[in-house]
Amino acid sequence: MNILILGIGNLLLSDEAVGVRIVERLQQDYRFPAGVTLLDGGTAGMELMDDMANRDHIIVADAVLSGNSPGTVITLEDDEVPALFSRKISPHQLGLSDVLSALRLTGESPARLTLIGVEPLSLEPHVGLTPVVSAAVPVAMGHIINLMRQLGCQVGHKEVSHG
Template sequence: MQPSVLILGIGNVLWADEGFGVRCVERLAARWSFGPGVTVLDGGTQGLYLLPFMEAADRLIVFDAVDYGLVPGTMKIVEDEAVPAFMGAKKMSLHQTGFQDVIATAQLMGYCPDHLLLIGCQPEELEDYGGGLRAVVAAQIDPAIEVALARLRDWGVEMRPGMSDATYLADPSIRQDAYETGRPSADVACRVGDARFFPGEG
């Protein structure tokens, strides 16, 4: 019997390489269709709202930008009990619940998936508001997807070329191609904040 699998991309696409995980699930969903029991989800920065999806899954694959302190663009694979510690390596935003906390809560409530696979990429740039992925990070999307596909095959998951159900993906207007090609120049849209609110600025 095919396991119930959650394929999850997390991160904030507004902050450059922080969007790596979300862009991975978008591309995966655009190219592959899966058998019953597989959910492809743009988890964004939803934090604890992801718990119902965790409860329904036997196995979890997570794509994310994780600051391991490595060379930008380095991909690192972490599995099972090691995943929570590595998810805690990243504190990208004070305004979102870290995924480490989501896993811990699921464990306490007794419905954390039996198997966890984290496919992480070291970001290059996180301070570019409205920015897209840097080239070294974007180049890891396809290799990251290949890692996920190999594991899904090992788990006996049915798959074929095609498109996944897009129910749990972001609106097409903010997916990678539309978002990055429609981005205004730095002259028009400040990347780091509004200079009018910086101390000492006129």
């Protein structure tokens, strides 16, 4: 098992940060088995190529302009994903699309690709998610956890220590 869960987004542009926040919460709340890597990709582009090369499955969490209501969580798989990125407007999506194209050229494409996207309400300069997108974070996390379990991964809650 060689799975990458990649959160991408810009923390300075409000809901654009949702992918990064989803991965942070997953790292905070869950234990993942060996062979599963969680990565905050930020606004990185081609520098993610090594992290993304030759994976069995890449799960990307990101803000996605899908035309749905703000806070809507969508799941796209494999060939549906690059098509969506090609009509996105934020700079890091171009980077991700470029990385996927480069991996195809080098024969290092992931066997499977899943995008868990959240429709943003605001992409204005502001640190922090809007309430509607913040409420979508646990929903998106649930989609990722369910997908991991379908793939046969033992994902468990971390024990919360109070003190």
